[in-house]
Amino acid sequence: MKLAWRHAFLVLIVAFSLFPIVFVISAAINPLGTLGSSTLVPTGASLGNFADLLTSDVYPFKTWFVNSIVLALMASFTSLLLSLLAAYAFSRMRFKGRRVGMLTLLLVQMFPQFLAVVAIFMIFTEISDLYPAFGFDTVSGLMLLYMGGALGANTWLMKGFLDTVPKELDESATVDGATHTQIFWRIILPLVTPILAVTGLLAFIGYMSEFIMASVFLRDPSSKTLAVGMYGMLVGDARNTNFGMFAAGTLITAIPTVGVFLWLQRYIVSGLTSGAVKG
């Protein structure tokens, strides 16, 4: 009985979350899809928009797709590592400037990005000259830029989770003679797998859809990510003609995210419970 209520509630929420997506799907399979059309039921059904998108001369969609995935995977992995290291220090160690450091991290994130564009241009004009492999129009350069934000929200997220790992665990390990490195890798890390999985997924999604920085950074059509490239499909005078293709692209964009989620799902549920028993 109680389970039925749970299902009822969840179905309601699923309906809420899928409602706009159904609209996107309808536009994607509708040969005359437009952003302004107002129907959930498409006037026709075809995969023409998907085919157009994948074979387009104007929009190198497949390249964008690969760029996005490479970027999001590399960036989320690296940022996860960087922020986990920092979160460990913030959670487990007591040092001068700890709380100030955390607050600073938060505040720096609050800075409006559109104002930072000028400074970004300054930095990367230099880098482009000196190290073209990390300059404008390169995914590696954009990744470098993203790593500036790696400590931001992720550190906070993971610090909160690390705080829930009982301190006695590391204390007993310390007594057993473990170094801080060992405690970190062998005790803490296995215990926080669900959090790593969640944070990793969030980071992946974040990098997949990041737009502001990517749009000033990637100008070469073949260096663009999905977010930038697809935004470009909507600007200018091609807006309506492209909407069907755009909707199709939006759906394809969701595929890698769902894939990563499926992959990480087992870590999310594997849970601390099992780990805690071992500890």
Place this chain on the structure above:
Amino acid sequence: MSAPSVIDPPKKAARHSAARPARRQVTTAFVVTRVAVLAVAAALLLYAVPPLVAAESWVALAVVIAVSAVLGYLYLSRRFVPAKYLVPGTIFLLAFQVFPVLFTFSTSVTNFGDGHRGTKAEAVTAIEASSLKQVPGSPSYQLSAATKDGELVFLLTDPATKQVQEGSTDGLAPVEGATLGMTGKVTAAPGYTVLTTAQAAARGKEIAAITVPTRGGAIKANGLSRAVEAKASMVYDASCDCIQGENGPWKASEATGYFVNPAGDVLSQGWQVNVGLDNFVRVMTDPTINTNFLGVFAWNLTFALGSVLTTFALGMAVALALHHPKMRGVKIYRILLILPYAMPAFAMLLIWRDMFNKDFGLVNQLTGLTTDWLGQPTTARLAVLLVNLWLGFPYMFLVTTGALQAIPRELTEAAGLDGANAWNAFRRVTLPLLLVALSPLLVASFAFNFNNFNAIQLTTAGGPFDVDSIRVGATDLLITYTFRLAFGSGSAQFGFAAAISVFIFAIVAVLSAVGFRRTRKQEDVYR
């Protein structure tokens, strides 16, 4: 950087996070770590240094070497344990976030913006260049670039007379016996090596640098095949620090960063000057800012708090609903629930905007209403909160799901078995434990939503606006409002925007700091 597999079983030397010099056996892991650190440092230096040397960027080189030295010391030493964990991320943070923030703040005391982007010298160059006009009655020469004794010169053909002259930085000189091509360009001339188009193109920069002085002005190349005798009608005169020319003299004003003439007009090409606290004074005294500030601020707080609370409540409710040992279809539910988060946010914001359209939108169409959702203040505010809820709850759902795994099921189940009702169990046991993990995140989420530019800009763009105050809309956040003030009129005023952002920054800082203090209690629950 390292993985557990490499590390040997526990060492004898016990160490705690505090620096405590101790006897320590030299283990494989120890050696490998140190070698790895050195190798990475060496590889980085090997990659980073040569271009800096080539470009003669000595300051940058010094910084790179100093940073490498500090890093090497840090990781080779046994002290500074927290720093070892913090430094990798911090380097990126400093370079790509802290520096841009500080740089932007530094522009808040300048007039940096459109018309005032560069230096005075750049402004002078721009003014002179844009006043260059072809000397009346002078021909448009056919140009061939050529070399004479290794020196790059112009061979100029007058299209009317077919007379050929050599143009160099020394001036014009006649050329005899030149062969002309179909278009009139010189193809060969005794004593000269005429460059092919490709050769000339490769030397484009040198060609652009050549100025042939003439009586009426100077001849400059205009592309690869044409040259024009032109004269600047505006010229900088150092003796009066002014621009001489039409309606002049235009005197340089270091206070405003403009050249001003006696009539009070300015030349549009200005330069960046220090304006002290003018931008801040403007923020404080501008009536459009201070009369609207409280209203915008109040809505901004409501929006940020509302977004955090609704997304958290819904996300947690969904996570809790799924968190039951007998629940079926969990995987499917999870996938369907994170879909809103997996779609590109900007696309979905635009789609929501259109769904709220009065006559064409799905919302009215499905509900049979005729509400102009985004056209009225109250409904527009509700709509943006709803959209933000839609966008944000999967995030909270995922995070809560993760956090729930961290709470031993025995705890929640025990509370249930004790006969406490479900609500009490949730309130007394689950929620406090969740908050330990999530309260820092909630603070961060508040701060994020406080400045959630896209959520507003892409849906309502701050509107709806009222005829009485067309500068501020009902759903404007401080950030969208700033954006409109600083860039909305098309020309960017970075200095002013930076000054406003300093204020906003201060506000968010205070609010977040207060919220952050409250997390201190939770931090030590487990200690």
Place this chain on the structure above:
Amino acid sequence: MRIRALATLAGLALAAAACGNSAEAPAAAPTSAAPAPSSAAPAAGGKLVIWSEGAKRTAALKPFAEQFGAENGVTVEIKEITENPQQTFVTASQQGSGPDVMVGAHDWIGNMVQNGAVEPVNLTDEQKAGFNPVAVKAVTFNGQVYGAPYAVENLALIRNTDLVADAPATFDEVAAKGLALKKDGKVKEALCLQVAQVGDAYHAYPLFSSAGGSLFGATATGDPDPKQVQIGTGDSVKAWGKLGELGKKGVLKTSITPENSIPTFAKGDCAFLVSGPWAMNDVRKSGLKYDISAIPAFEGGKPATPFVGVQAFFVAAKGQNKTLAQEFVTNYVTNTDVAKALYDADPRPPALTAAMDLVKGNDPDLAKFLDAGKDGLPMPAIPEMSAIWEPFGIAEASVIKGGDAAKAAGAAQKAVEKSLAK
């Protein structure tokens, strides 16, 4: 594991270095994601970098840019700026990482000039004579020509000839006819003219001007004078009232947006559409019968002047290779063949008269658009114009929703004056 990580790092560094090198070779695949090293070394051949807006146009330009490269033995890179191309161009130029040639709208000129981002372009008199005079006028700023125009666009009235056979003589007729058709259930909307919640000054301006409104006074030379803002004074107030009236009747609506205006017409749910050449793709695809005419004036009103927008090539003042940029802009894109081919790839009405004559036989709509815009006002290129758009739009949306016209006019006037006073 550490060693593997290290090897990976080293490998990455090597790969990166290799990419950097390979890009120097002219034979490198043009689609390679690795950028060519910036042209710091003068010995390394010529390189021309072009920035454009919109994927379609970028793709259309590519073959011509490459042909130019082949003819002149230089490498040409063409990049697409997705977001806010003008500001991105100005900022990048200032920092030294901008392009050599920028493609964009002529009304950017004022701001680009005040930032020293573009240089005058020296077109011969014969070249100038070859262009549509409006196009040359549009790219002329402070007596200097700043770009080579390649397309001229303006609004016109497009009507569904199944519903309305003859072109209406006045705008009052358009409104009445549209409302009558709506009442009869033949269409769903009286008029497809995009307004949206934030207004749309570009699309509203013809009506505004016909009702007597103006934005700026004129200087002695006939250019718009930013010192005389007229958006909310004198006859402009009456014009705001007129827009409000049309709003009250339901002819102008904030629910008609850039997204739904053209599709609604194409579906046949609207008898009239006010739009430009860019709408024709969708309109033709829909298969309905249509005709194009100038936007008519209000009865007894002034002419309904549309803005004329000109797309042009600009020479970046801080580009690395100005000679090549000048060659490209003044001598290459001004060719009839190139202009014609550009039209074929991305059909915008050519600015070059000869190219226009070549294509108008196959595309009679072009001539009709050209005709509709012959008395158009080149969008003012003065930097001050940028202060108009937003207040105008907001005032427009609020009067259409029933706001008081005098109040809206006053507020717009104040807002514009204030942002110009700086």
